[in-house]
Amino acid sequence: MIQVQHLSRSFGDFKAVDDISFEVAGGEIFAFLGPNGAGKTTTIRMLTTLLAPTSGSITMDGLDPARHQNEVRRRFGIVFQDPSLDQDLTAAENMDLHGVLYHVPRRIRHERTEILLRAFELWERREQRVKTFSGGMKRRLEIARGLLHTPRILFLDEPTLGLDPQSRNQLWSHVQHLNRTEGVTVFLTTHYMDEADRVATRIAVIDHGKIVAIGSSQELKAQTGTESLEAAFLKLTGTAIRDESAGAADRMRQAAQMWRRR
């Protein structure tokens, strides 16, 4: 479903992603793990057509994102690290807007909206504005929205950040359910090792822009001789703390969080 070969991306002298290669098979739940600034989000941005690679090739469902941008965009759904809903619109309106942007015919749009909102337990709240939703509900709505156009691949970039254990548990149950029933391939990143351990069929660990290990949770533990995925992860990436410099986007994110709290 996804083939990545010798993919690199530099920002000036800094190599954010440095010659990585991996494959994700159809129907897999693939976890991409790494410390802050390791290159996870840069990789997702390249896979999702938001950023052009410096070198290397990507094939998504047989297509090159650089050349067939719109066809590729139709084939994936994405839940970004930061919320991307329109807070002043209702849940149903957010779904509808997404459906129109993805050229989903009206009848199918309405049918799938109902199926997905029911599946994510948001149907009763569909006429309410998103700003009245809890963090977990917003996250669920974003995933439901990402699935509206029946994508082949679903990208989840740290979808459980800031959620309570109940919401996290429920969210992953939903994702696993959809993976089984609709056969959607899932590509996820997370900082919670227990989540990756629980849902992912395969895991890649990335650090300093390079993939340092790839395999199932069992294989990674065996390879490092550790008991838990967390220990394996720390052994692979070291214990030093990574500090990302805050760019304009991060500063706005902080400001946005301040506003949201009101």
Place this chain on the structure above:
Amino acid sequence: MSAIYILWLRELKRYTRSRTQIIASLAQPLLYLLVLGFGLGPVFRLSGNGNYLQFMAPGVIAMTVLFSSMFSGIGLLWDRQFGFLKETLVAPVSRVQIMLGRTCGSATTAMLQGALVAVVCVVAGFRPVSLAQILPALGFLALTAIVFAAAGTAIGSTLKDMQGFQMVMNFLVLPIFFLSGALYPLDNLPKPLVALTHIDPLTYGVDGLRGMLIGRTHFGPLCDLLVLGCVGAALTVLGAWRFSKIEV
């Protein structure tokens, strides 16, 4: 087309839902209208220019359109901040369509706000000279709205965060307003001011609107129409180009 429509509709829905904001943005035009309108009225009359409220009401309406369309265009920054922008940028829709949808939406809401202020002006005592001219007046309002909504989109695509917003407000929006002849006639101005007022696009919006509403114009409606049309087209192209360069 459907993408342009749905993004236009979104701007409209957001506008009609922010009632407090609609009412709050009536305060400033009202202040100009009542305080300046009645305060400077006697001086204006003594100088032989007639009724100041009649003269400045089209200016205040144009000002409302300027502020409202400019802010709505720069509202792009808020979408960037609250993340919604990304949702539209990964959709299988060209950026030009997204930009056009947003800009048309901003322009439409600015026109509605301008129409609302026009009603307030009528309540305050403003009387348009002919009802038949209301329709072309709305045309000038629409052109003015498009010019500044496109300018707002271009600026909103270029700015990275909210700090730049205050700069734009003080160094661009307010000068555009004060140099537009919204508050004073363009006759017998000192040379530098003549030059500045002539390069301000809002001048032509105010002049066209005034021509339709009170039958008094400096450049003539055709000139106003041409200038607004050309500047509007140029700024839309500029806005679309800046928008296509956004990286999230």
